[in-house]
Amino acid sequence: MIQLREVSKSFDGGYSYAVKDLSMDVAEGETVVLLGSSGCGKTTTLKMINRLIEPTSGLISVGGQDVTSQEPVLLRRKIGYVFQEIGLFPHMTIEQNIGIVPKLLGWDKNRRRLRACELLELMGLDPGVFANRYPDELSGGQQQRVGVARALSANPNYLLMDEPFGALDALTRDTLQQELLSLKERLKKTIIFVTHDIFEAITLGDRIAILHEGKLEQIGTKDEVYNHPASQFVAELFSKPAKQLATFKEMT
Numbered sequence: 001m002i003q004l005r006e007v008s009k010s011f012d013g014g015y016s017y018a019v020k021d022l023s024m025d026v027a028e029g030e031t032v033v034l035l036g037s038s039g040c041g042k043t044t045t046l047k048m049i050n051r052l053i054e055p056t057s058g059l060i061s062v063g064g065q066d067v068t069s070q071e072p073v074l075l076r077r078k079i080g081y082v083f084q085e086i087g088l089f090p091h092m093t094i095e096q097n098i099g100i101v102p103k104l105l106g107w108d109k110n111r112r113r114l115r116a117c118e119l120l121e122l123m124g125l126d127p128g129v130f131a132n133r134y135p136d137e138l139s140g141g142q143q144q145r146v147g148v149a150r151a152l153s154a155n156p157n158y159l160l161m162d163e164p165f166g167a168l169d170a171l172t173r174d175t176l177q178q179e180l181l182s183l184k185e186r187l188k189k190t191i192i193f194v195t196h197d198i199f200e201a202i203t204l205g206d207r208i209a210i211l212h213e214g215k216l217e218q219i220g221t222k223d224e225v226y227n228h229p230a231s232q233f234v235a236e237l238f239s240k241p242a243k244q245l246a247t248f249k250e251m252t
């Protein structure tokens with residue numbers, strides 16, 4: 001599982017905090033969605049878990065082991081990470097991008113190729129069309145799906161996904177959300193999924209963690225956060241979709 005204890009991060013020597021006193025546990029096989037608006041500390045939180053950012057204070061453990069006692073490179077091999085900015089390597093083909101971690105793990109070329117094809121198909125991309133292309137020959141949404149495929153490549157137990165479906169249209173997004181749910185069911189992944197979309201949070205999260213200005217407002221099941229909001233902020237956040245629907249009905 002993944003544990004955070006009183007984790008804080010300041011980028012300016014303590015003048016302001018991107019994340020402040022964040023404590024939460026993500027159980028084995030659980031999906032926790034980090035939900036919150038732009039700048040509330042979602043990406044910073046994910047990056048601290050795989051040591052792309054070091055916390056100012058607090059403790060983080062993955063699989064029962066303090067992350068600071070683990071080599072960053074080895075830690076990152078067991079955690080699949082989907083970057084918000086996607087970050088495919090431009091000089092590598094799609095197949096090579098997906099095969100980066102498998103190559104580090106010593107898989108031979110044939111096995112890497114089969115895995116890349118399997119994952120491209122899972123993401124709804126025809127391997128015959130896409131495997132040998134370069135990232136700049138793909139649309140933003142296609143690149144994003146390759147980013148997800150790359151994170152899954154070595155079948156990691158842990159997945160950190162930073163707005164992985166942000167650039168996708170509603171239909172493709174819906175398909176991939178369902179894929180992720182069935183994948184999780186079959187393979188029992190432990191997932192932290194970042195979004196600012198309430199519907200996505202409700203669809204995917206076993207629990208939802210609402211962040212606001214670097215602080216955890218509440219963590220709970222969709223029933224808990226919707227029916228028993230812990231703060232005014234959470235109550236307002238979850239009453240928004242109903243208000244939008246009412247406005248939509250008035251307009252049509």
Ligand SMILES: Nc1ncnc2c1ncn2[C@@H]1O[C@H](COP(=O)(O)OP(=O)(O)OP(=O)(O)O)[C@@H](O)[C@H]1O
Nearest residue numbers: 011018036037038039040041042043044045084196
């Ligand atoms: N490297 C950095 N140096 C200084 N400040 C930073 C750095 N990275 C993030 N921040 C600040 O920390 C805060 C949290 O940023 P973060 O990227 O975690 O937000 P986020 O919730 O992921 O937002 P978004 O939804 O826009 O991606 C922001 O105020 C941001 O400006």
Ligand SMILES: [Mg+2]
Nearest residue numbers: 042043044084
């Ligand atoms: Mg972010």
